[in-house]
Amino acid sequence: MAKPRLMQALMALLLAACALCAAAKDAAPVAANPQLEARMMALATELRCLVCQNQTIADSHADLAVDLRQQIREMLEKGMSEDQIRSYMTDRYGDFVLYKPPFKPATALLWVGPAILLVCALLALFVVLRRRQALGDDAFDPETPDDVDPHAPAR
Amino acid sequence: MSRYLWPLGLFLVLVGFLAVGLGLDPREVPSPLINKPAPAFKAPTLHEAGKVIAKQDLAGKVWILNVWASWCGACRDEHPILVEFAKRSQVPIYGLNYKDQRADGLGWLQKMGNPYVESVFDADGRIGIDYGVYGVPETFIIDGAGVIRYKHIGPITPESLRTKIEPVLRQLHG
Numbered sequence: 001m002a003k004p005r006l007m008q009a010l011m012a013l014l015l016a017a018c019a020l021c022a023a024a025k026d027a028a029p030v031a032a033n034p035q036l037e038a039r040m041m042a043l044a045t046e047l048r049c050l051v052c053q054n055q056t057i058a059d060s061h062a063d064l065a066v067d068l069r070q071q072i073r074e075m076l077e078k079g080m081s082e083d084q085i086r087s088y089m090t091d092r093y094g095d096f097v098l099y100k101p102p103f104k105p106a107t108a109l110l111w112v113g114p115a116i117l118l119v120c121a122l123l124a125l126f127v128v129l130r131r132r133q134a135l136g137d138d139a140f141d142p143e144t145p146d147d148v149d150p151h152a153p154a155r
Numbered sequence: 156m157s158r159y160l161w162p163l164g165l166f167l168v169l170v171g172f173l174a175v176g177l178g179l180d181p182r183e184v185p186s187p188l189i190n191k192p193a194p195a196f197k198a199p200t201l202h203e204a205g206k207v208i209a210k211q212d213l214a215g216k217v218w219i220l221n222v223w224a225s226w227c228g229a230c231r232d233e234h235p236i237l238v239e240f241a242k243r244s245q246v247p248i249y250g251l252n253y254k255d256q257r258a259d260g261l262g263w264l265q266k267m268g269n270p271y272v273e274s275v276f277d278a279d280g281r282i283g284i285d286y287g288v289y290g291v292p293e294t295f296i297i298d299g300a301g302v303i304r305y306k307h308i309g310p311i312t313p314e315s316l317r318t319k320i321e322p323v324l325r326q327l328h329g
Binding site (some may be wrong): 051063064092093094096134143 | 181182188254269276280285
């Protein structure tokens, strides 16, 4: 009889967890238009909340994020495009609001930097391997086969 | 020898970058509005709901816009400095009462002193959004042509007043 009990308990736990997830989402005003709400949320996940800088406007609870979500909602209702809204945000808060900053002189290092580092690392690897190839055999320790224990007493 | 100096050199470069990075304040995001026309606004004043104030009303003179709210803790630190500055300075300070309750804002000014010629009442924060406000208090210096010349993020200290705000004002009055 222990098993159904356990299952019940697990189910209860699962349900409680679900309720928690549901509560963790911001209680957005009941959207008159779920499609518009989805577009708003999609856009809001691309934008940084400047109050809590590691969160998007979509998941931040800061007052400013709530206001900006409402602002996006109204702008979409007015028929503005996603690009227009993005530039509305950068006009006010700078490129920093975009989680995907545009490529321009000021952000070039940000975009190209990792590629440059990778190329440098590959070059260094190439040079090191080339140098090793040129070395004679005596430059390396003699290899001992895996099944021979060098510390074993000689028989 | 150089095989040991290389990593040390790289390490020092890294330390250099980190040291500079630590000195930066991530909360200070440079505003794209610097040297751009200040966004227009037209809103009631805090003291009189019937009296409307607009950006054009302030054209032709250098003025300071200070964003404040009664719920803002850092504004409390900054306020005495503004009150004192308003007494000795010729530059008019206008307040932007950001997302506040009228009664709270008025009570706060009564208690703490009022350095503002007038406070614009921005109950829903729309003017704040246009000015790219993300942390109160913020202070803008706007020139006679209505262009934002300087933005200060966070509370003004006696030091930032002396080293940053006053030099900009002096330069504008040149």
